[in-house]
Amino acid sequence: MIQVIAATFADGVFKPDQQPALSESTRVRLVVEPMSEDADEARRRQAWADLEQLWQKSTFDSRGDRLSRDQLHERS
Secondary structure (H helix, E strand, C coil), X not given: CCCCCCEEEECCEEEECCCCCCCCCCCCCCCXXXXXXXXXXXXXXXXXXXXXXXXXXXXXXCCCCCCCHHHHCCCC
């Protein structure tokens, strides 16, 4: 069973914010992901920069006529 539990690292020990559904002395694998908003913001900025770079490199052009708004929303 996988559980996602927030914890605080203090005095060399991970202290969970809530009690996990585990028996005493159960071994677990921890995947540590800092919950820093700065790290999230940095990842978002990098993802956006990567996307803009892909747009600039893109050579896609349909070579077709550009349709007007009325043509795009024509109701028949």
